[in-house]
Amino acid sequence: MKALGPRRREPESWQGWLGAALELIWRRIGLFGIYSVAVVMAMLAAYSVAWAPARILLVLLLVVISLVLFIRLALVADYNREPKYLYIIPGNLDVALAITVGAALFAGYGAFLPGFFEPLAESLQQMLVGLGLYETRLETGAPAPPPASQLFVEVVFMAGGVWGVAAFSAGLGLLAFGQWFLLPMVVLHASPVGMSMVTSLRAYSLNPVPMTGLLGILLVMLALVIVSLGWLAPFMLPVLGALLYTSYRDVFLERDYNHPPGPPVLTDSEA
16 A cells, blocks of 8 residues: 555544444454454453553553554455464564553553543442442441452453543544544555654644544443443444544545445555
8 A cells, every 4th residue: 555645634534433333343253253352361461460551551552552453453354355364463573563652651640640530430330330230338337349349340440441542642643643544644654653643643733523522422431331331341442443544544545435345455555
């Protein structure tokens, strides 16, 4: 694929990006599902780290690595290719990119992460109370233990409060700093990070309304995490990864549609 540079898109383009992303996921739902389970297992391992700063940093790194993985899976689905293990699994450049972006997110959110977590945790707790799964007071009238200390509720809070906030924070951070297109640009073209950051800013300035639409998608995802009591949080990453791919493809590659299902499609270099 040859990048053509950023172009201005219609204000409602974000709707097409989301639809195309969901179509690619559905086309390879089994593949996305298998890798989503692998990501969940990796998240569980990262969450078991006792030291909070290291735990948060590892989760953010895993979020970025997961986005890289799902960008590659979206490309495979778009071109009707068989997934190649060595192509899909992130390489050295991807890991270096993940460390850079993850560390930047950690630095930016490290002091403010509780401010993101507490409202979400409170919303989840109110949902649990409304469903009768948790009571704030014991029968004796004493305050009940926090929800996260209970076996069933702990998993819900871990998924909703950690993975959901981490995924939301990653997407919000990329949008806030004008770096939404950074990951797909580096992953798909191995372009230098510095140049990619500048180019991503240009694309952002050309498309302020579609970028606002992406922010709306992130907020809806966060609301779904709360409504689902946290269980939809792991599914945010496949959607975000595919959305990064389809939005980049439209703005930089001048293609706003998926290739139809069928035989493998040749890339520009193969044609």
